[in-house]
Amino acid sequence: MTDWQPSASLKLIRKRAKLYRLIREFFAQRKVMEVDTPVLSAAAVSDPYLYPMRTEYQGPGTVNETPLYLQTSPEYPMKRLLAAGSGAIYQLAKAFRNGESGAMHNPEFCMLEWYRPGFNDHKLMDEVAALVQLTIGCGRSEKLSYRELFQRYLDIDPHQATVAELKSVAEERLELSTTMDDRDGWLNLLISHLIEPKLRQPTFIYDYPASQAALARVETDSEGVAIARRFELYVGGVELANGYFELVDSTEQACRFEADQRHRQQLGIESLPTDHRLVEALEAGLPSCAGVALGVDRLLMLATGATHINEVMAFPLDRA
């Protein structure tokens, strides 16, 4: 057996080191502080389609085993630092997502996350574009609203189309084994199967449906539609980054946690402890800011032309 050896070549392992150095220089020049927050948390992510891994602590300070969750992103603790007055911060963090494995996914991966007080989503998109240009040199990026994206590639308005219309667009072009009754499910299917593979040049998508806001603030756009100030970046047919003009309203944050819990119940998924410390931090006051998370392994894949994530990871899941 040779599976003690890394699956990435030494050349790519060196390229990763160089990429980390570029990222750290980029933020040092911009006076964004590197931080380190724990991978383990007593609370878990609320997102219904993220499955955190669970472990437990037993030892001094506890009587019973204390369940702990591996973070799916460093978002909550980083927002607590922002509320504590940290100013602009970034982190190269390990994140863990159960159930995710494939050419573009490893259950443990490296996430670059950063927050910019005083920025909105569009100003942060410009900074993301600068970082991507610096690290993979891929030319000018394009910006499209979620509506423009669907109009261009599928000739439908994603905010107005009925579930039946979304379903028929999907079924005309794809063979599906089952059906779905939720609108966002169909929108995600259409994006991931029919649009994403065509987004070769860096493309920012912004103004997502309010139902896909996650932790972004929701506003009404010029057509009177409720939209989330959320954006994503696609490069080379790959989903590379996801960002928000961050929600700072603690009451709204608590409501979204509850809504996520209800959604999890409907899906029959175990409800997990929500992060009351994040809600308390928002109550104390999160500065107006924009934040983004970017998949560093995918960035390295795009920089080197790798087609499977195992080519850029020293020891992916099957060698971990």
Add this chain to the structure above:
Amino acid sequence: MASYSTNEFKSGLKVMIDGDPCSMVDVEFVKPGKGQAFTRVKMRNLKSDRIWERTFKSGESVEAADVMDRDMEYLYTDGEFWHFMLTDGSFEQYAADKAAVGDATQWLKEQDVSVVTLFNDVPLSITVPNFVELEVTETDPGLKGDTAQGGSKPATLQTGAVVRVPLFINEGEVLKIDTRSGEYVGRA
């Protein structure tokens, strides 16, 4: 019958889709960061040979197909069926019909070992070796001394297959043929 969940999907897995046995060619995990996971599978219908893609929701299951690849020695044909025997020492015989044998007939030589794909214990398809050695039964006389000039002529082989061969080849010679392209490789 057993079934497989999307987590068990991998290329080569044989499953029943709409009543037909299919083999997975490529399995792709698709998951938007904030959305639900899908498994996109490129499949080959083992009856029609058609390749197409189907998307499953992660967590779904599909029925396993009772499909097995077995090494078998070709015995003979009675005109309607082509008869094969397992090479595992059991001497068990299987009869493949014209639909199962398809284009493989032209490369089947007695005692050669092929892979017979069984579906519910009935031959579904035959995969002959990539290279076979067959005798020339009919061709124009060879040109003496012409070994390098290029040029070719048709030759009929012992199985009835007709291939293009160099001009210097004579009847009775045994040739190595690439069954995937149907091309002459060299003298055996």
